[in-house]
Amino acid sequence: MRTNIPGGIRLVALGSDDERLLEVALRHGEHPEVVLGAAGWVIEAPAFATVRQDGALELGFRVVQLDGIPPRSATVRRDVGVGDDEVGEAYQRVAAYAVVTSERGVLLTQFNTQTHVAGDWGLPGGGLDAGESPVDGVHREVWEETGQLIELGALVEIQSHHWVGRAPNGVVEDFHAVRLIYRATCASPSDPVIHDVGGTTSDARWFSPDEIDGLPMPPLSRSLTARHGPLSDAP
Secondary structure (H helix, E strand, O other): OEEOOOOOEEEEEEOOOOOEEEEEEEOOOOOHHHHHHHOOEEEEEEEEEEEOOOOOEEEEEEEEEOOOOOOOOOOOEEOOOOOOOOOOEEEEEEEEEEEEEEOOEEEEEEEOOOOOOOOOEEOOEEEOOOOOOHHHHHHHHHHHHHOOOOEEEEEEEEEEEEEEEEOOOOOEEEEEEEEEEEEEEOOOOOOOOOOOOOOOEEEEEEEOHHHHOOOOOOHHHHHHHHHHOOOOOOO
């Protein structure tokens, strides 16, 4: 399996007093809520994402005891054009993103033709380098894609998605995306500058909440911006 986290991913269930109730591996294609649910726990909120000395990525969750039927994994979807008989290369990729706000609005980046969503706008961020902490990864990605220096806030969501699709180079991948979403602010916003020449970003701008409504955005980016952007009522 290809992965940008060679040490693997470990899930940590935390009690109300931060006691470690469970530690278990997150394997390719698995989802945290399903893995922890099978062990009798329900996720309340993400707590941390850190890299251990052995290279493993720990994802911590605050949990309560499950009272009911545990969640099950959904059927793995296939992108249009990928046949049922096509076997993709297993690829587990961890990426970190930030909902960045400032007095100028929300910071968004535009995808270029190296992606399947060219012209759409999304959150700054991207895949972690091997051994890189999520916090360092977010700061690096935001700087590379927009030239902004940010103050990182809380880890607000950890998402897991699994599908079989065709990469931009035409290779079929059995893709497992684990996304870490942070809230962030920028005290001294400036006109964005793309430093990562040759990457997947074609443009970067600050947008007011009213402007965001009319932008082409993937549903995931739009929902994250709504939940954690300037109009959200979260702290």
